[in-house]
Amino acid sequence: MSDHDQSLWRKTCQEHVESTSLSADLTVDLAVIGGGYTGCAAALTAARAGASVCLLEAQEIGHGGSGRNVGLVNAGLWLPPEDIRGYLGANAGDRLIDLLAAAPSAVFDLINQHGIACDPVRKGTLHCAHSTAGSRNLQTRYAQLTASGAPVKLLSAEQARQRTGSAAFHEALFDPRAGTIQPLAYVRGLARCATEVGAQVFTNSPVQSLKHTAGVWELKTSSGTIRAKSVMQATNAYHQHLQASAPAYVPVYYFQYSTGPLSDNLRASLLPGGEGAWDTGLIMTSFRMDSQGRLIIGAMGDLGHVGSGSHSAWIRRMMTALYPQLADQALVEGWHGRIAMTSDHLPKITRIGPNALSVHGFSGRGIGPGTVFGRMMAESLLANDPALLPVPIVSSHRESWAGLRRAYFETGAALTHLIKARF
Template sequence: MRDYDQSLWLQTSRERVAAQTLSGDLTVDLAVIGGGYTGCSAALAAAQSGASVCLLEAHQIGHGGSGRNVGLVNAGLWLPPDEIRLHLGQAVGDRLIALLAKAPSEVFELIDAHGIACEPVRKGTLHCAHSASGYGDLCTRHAQLSTSGAPVELLDATTSRQRTGSPAVHGALFDPRAGTIQPLAYAVGLACAAQDAGAQICIQSPVRSLRKDNEGWVLRVNGGTVRAKSVIQATNAYHQDIAITAPDYVPVYYFQYATAPLSHNLRASILPQGEGCWDTGLIMTSFRLDQEGRFIVGGMGNLSHAGGFAHKAWVRRKLATLYPQLADQPLIEGWHGRIAMTSDHIPKITQIGPNALAAHGFSGRGIGPGTVFGRLMAESLLNGDPSLLPVPPVPEYSENWTGLRHVFFETGAALTHFIKARF
């Protein structure tokens, strides 16, 4: 059976980290569980502050959602600003909006500062209207974002079709703050930077248990023990083994397919200014080019699910709709990743114990928010200052009917793609 966990990014990443499995015992100021954007950002910030740090990844760096991401470095969350304020209140909402507005700058500055070879392109993103009603949604978002100080630009259908090269776009919202990266390479590059700053990066080192004693936290790893004053759990949708701190979320799968590298003539007609894109569809579509000119299209769905055939058939149809000139382009086999979705689409920070925090629920917006959340969680714990956190921590967080809602999302995505692949 095809392994849909093996992404294109594994083949094309030029970043490598010289990490080993943890052996023996270790005592540190901060233990970080999880080697994605949040965990690697936390380890880097802590090590740069002079703290002793150990990052523990159960597989390889970027194994989870970070290594299967679309690679869009967006500002903010999926929600428009007014909805964020509605859920969090004015003061907390304004703070989170302001922090995440600067998230792309933080990401690209880290890439520059540490020479991370992750194909960074900061040409903005286009949130594309898939229909006339979708354009109405973009008008609302534009008004709210502009009021909040975001330098976004609303583009009409004609301009959007010129910018994308696609006849299927009904308008777009351009955000110049954003861009694209090779997502796995960015995660690995953060781990390398953390290692250079003094952090110990450990792969193939799953944490089997986590407990608090009178001296601090005790983590059992590969038969050894890590003692830490503070802990950050950054496992998101790929949590394993530690049942008592498992994050509660709705698991949603997102898949991608890529063409072979396009010819120069084809590349010139598709996204000529280099933006990354996603659309306003209820079952969202993303599309972009990578550095080698592969066209990458993605949508919601589990390729290993019974409806996987519908997702695969939809890709070919979607290619022809977006760019008729790509209808016959060969496709590289697809891959998918798991997203931790919260009901309100706002990330959560949970206080899992004294001097111990967990973050999850980026709802598909992992790159910028994960980078910011990881850094601020590390700074908060090392300084003993909860006010530094991007959102107030909660003692616990639960979701209702997560299994049923997962089935609902997956079934809806499969049916949508089945219908659109046929008609």
């Protein structure tokens, strides 16, 4: 595992789940492939409902995007409400908007109910306008969100300065429904809770083949076979093997760096209200504080790419542009993760066979939507009722020119970080 796979979250995680590799044959009601937010939420839901559940993770819980996440628990998707309705239609769109408006509450309720030690802070988030075009974007989002009943507030430049501690922004959109968590601790907490109510969780157990025969699914690993009535695949952007059911997406990389714990006076000058934040740039930047007073700042880009040096230099410039008082602070941790992006930025649920569903494509909004989708997909599979799903099933999903588009995003990020000074 490379250094850039070793996130700060691994070093500060207070949650642990007991697991071993699969070493025997089992028969269960539901087999879940993937130990991220979606898969762990599904396993917890099904086990609480009394079903026999087995979760198979190829690496360790939270190995993929769930353990490399920024940790912003947002309401909704990247898309504004009218775009969601445009893609799904009014009824299905309104239903998804309402479900995901409540997603932060679903996350924080689980944390409180099960005592998940993931540093939950529900002080809202700030979407910050980095330009006049960014202000227009926020004004459009504000109008659509308020029309949909969201309790968001549009903040002036001065209000944004007071809330962020930075004079860099033209406006900010505040969403009080949202918050921040330690993302790896949250997903490991979900897995722990699932085992406590009877789910069996196996790590370092990649599924090598998946087939349906005689009315039952067989999931083979190198050291055991699971027979299941139903299957849920939640591998997202960290899919291994199983090419027949591999999700189609555009891989987009996102990296983060953190400072060490800051002094009390520096902490007080950065995001004093405790919100998490990100900007409106096409090559987006996020910034937040953790429970130990570290600033965590990130942007689009792959630290394993040839342009990684430009990313590292850019993030230091960005940090000091936002917060000049941090000019002498070192960036001591750096890591990256992979996002599964879809062309329309909507998650996709596909049918991979009888009583078997796959989900992917949260496009960087994995915590809230992943938790909700995992719960509802488990409920749907156990009841054999597609009406319980958060979005309609699609028969298949394809992405054109995924490799070229991945290169476009990474090259754009590298060039932006190399030559452009946003502030």
